[in-house]
Amino acid sequence: MHSQQKQPTFHQIDLVHVAGQYKVGKLLGTGTSGEPTLIKFASRFLSSLGSVFQGKDIKTGADVALKIGHAGSLPSRLSHEYDVYTTMSGSAGISEVLWYSKEGLHEVIVLEDLGTSLGDLVRERRFDPRRTFVYASQMVHLFYQ
Amino acid sequence: MILIDSPSPVSFLIDFGLAQQFHDPATYIQTPYSPHGPVIGTLLFTSITGQQGGTQSCCDDLESFAYTIIFSACRKLPWSSCCNSKAVLQKKVGTPIKELCQGLPAPFCDFITYVRSLGFNMKPDYQYLHSILSLCSDTEANQLIKAPLVHVPIVSNRV
Numbered sequence: 001m002h003s004q005q006k007q008p009t010f011h012q013i014d015l016v017h018v019a020g021q022y023k024v025g026k027l028l029g030t031g032t033s034g035e036p037t038l039i040k041f042a043s044r045f046l047s048s049l050g051s052v053f054q055g056k057d058i059k060t061g062a063d064v065a066l067k068i069g070h071a072g073s074l075p076s077r078l079s080h081e082y083d084v085y086t087t088m089s090g091s092a093g094i095s096e097v098l099w100y101s102k103e104g105l106h107e108v109i110v111l112e113d114l115g116t117s118l119g120d121l122v123r124e125r126r127f128d129p130r131r132t133f134v135y136a137s138q139m140v141h142l143f144y145q
Numbered sequence: 146m147i148l149i150d151s152p153s154p155v156s157f158l159i160d161f162g163l164a165q166q167f168h169d170p171a172t173y174i175q176t177p178y179s180p181h182g183p184v185i186g187t188l189l190f191t192s193i194t195g196q197q198g199g200t201q202s203c204c205d206d207l208e209s210f211a212y213t214i215i216f217s218a219c220r221k222l223p224w225s226s227c228c229n230s231k232a233v234l235q236k237k238v239g240t241p242i243k244e245l246c247q248g249l250p251a252p253f254c255d256f257i258t259y260v261r262s263l264g265f266n267m268k269p270d271y272q273y274l275h276s277i278l279s280l281c282s283d284t285e286a287n288q289l290i291k292a293p294l295v296h297v298p299i300v301s302n303r304v
Contacts, residue, residue, distance in 0.1 A: 050162065077162045084161035093158050095146075114146035114157050121147065122217050129249050129289060132218040133282035135147055137275055138156040139210070144271035 015068065018055070018108050019099055022064055025054035029117055050078050055110070057098075063113035064098060071107040078107045085109070093142035167202060176200065178265045188233055189222060193261070196234050204263035207274070211257050219248055243290060250284035252277050 015024050029052045050069030057064055069078040082100045089096065099110040121127060127135075146157040163185055168175045178200045186195060190212045192205035199205075216222055223245060224236035246253050256277045263269055 081160075081162045081164070084164045093156055095157050095159060111159070114159070118146065118213075118217065122220055125220070127217045129218040130282055130284070132214055133250065133253075133278050133284075135156055135217075136210075136214045137278035137282055139158070140271055140275045140278055142156060142158055144275070 015103060015106055015108075017058075018066060018103050018110065019101065021057060021059055022066060022099070022110055023056045023058050024066055024068075025056065028052045028054050028065065029119070050081075050107075050109075054113070065111045065113050067109040067111065069107050071102045071105055076107055078109060082109055091142075092145050093139075165201075175266050184230075188230060189216070189225065193234070193237050194265075196230070196237065200265065202265050204260065204265065204267060204269060207260040207263070207269055211260055214253075215245065215249065246290050248289055248291075250281040250288060251290055252280045252284070254290070256281075 017023055050067045053066045053068060055064045055066045056062070067078065067081070069076060071078075079100075082097060085094065085097045088094045095111050095114060097109055097111060099108070101108060116124070116126075146159050147155070166176065180197070180199050182198050182200050184191065184196055184198055185201070186209065188196070190209040192201065192208035195201045195205045195209075212222055216225075223240045224233045227233045227236055242254050242257050245257060256274060259274065259277075260269070
């Protein structure tokens with residue numbers, strides 16, 4: 001029988017604070033669309049791609065987003081993602097990385113909180129075709145800027 | 146991400162975990178195309194080529210972006226309820242573009258047709274795509290593509 005090593009998932013994150021400054025809050029996203037029938041296909045990416053948590057900067061009170069992955073593989077997806085953010089830093093539509101490091105068994109990118117996720121906005125019915133296309137045309141503008 | 150509640154909504158690009166170097170920054174030599182790679186990305190939004198295992202490029206990103214637009218506007222994709230990878234791919238390939246764009250402005254059909262026609266190493270015309278989306282955002286509600294009024298015959302699988 002083929003045995004699969006059980007990968008730790010986002011449910012098992014045991015971090016409470018990161019860098020003594022960022023408090024880890026609730027899970028925001030796991031890198032899937034949230035479609036129940038498709039989550040199982042994406043689940044093998046969870047541990048390497050990281051999960052996103054809400055957080056708070058306890059020094060300034062500012063809301064932040066924490067992307068947390070497992071600091072096992074080298075070079076990891078998260079350190080690669082940090083490199084991409086750094087390369088594109090200062091461009092329009094690219095969020096600033098507030099902090100990045102390995103914290104125990106985990107690897108963490110701290111970003112500014114950009115509000116409600118696209119998936120939640122869709123679920124909350126905040127979009128209609130016209131609004132969607134207003135935002136979509138903004139995004140394509142960012143692609144070629 | 147979109148700061149939807151700010152006075153003028155602002156879009157941000159995030160989540161670069163799967164971003165890859167497409168060409169060498171010094172020599173500009175492109176990453177070679179391979180038709181048999183691992184399938185990466187969220188199945189619902191992965192391009193047809195990507196789901197078939199082909200190396201993905203910015204052209205595949207644009208196809209995924211098109212599916213994200215449809216999902217945002219319609220809250221589902223024709224393959225949302227498919228329960229496995231093969232069924233998702235079959236539905237992605239088999240759904241006519243006009244059916245895919247149901248409820249959306251007609252010019253969006255051109256967006257899908259264009260991004261699906263792009264080859265692995267072709268440079269997309271972003272300004273053309275921007276002009277299509279601007280046209281779509283100006284389209285009145287009564288000009289959206291409606292569900293076709295066709296009689297669908299009941300087909301029995303019994304022999």
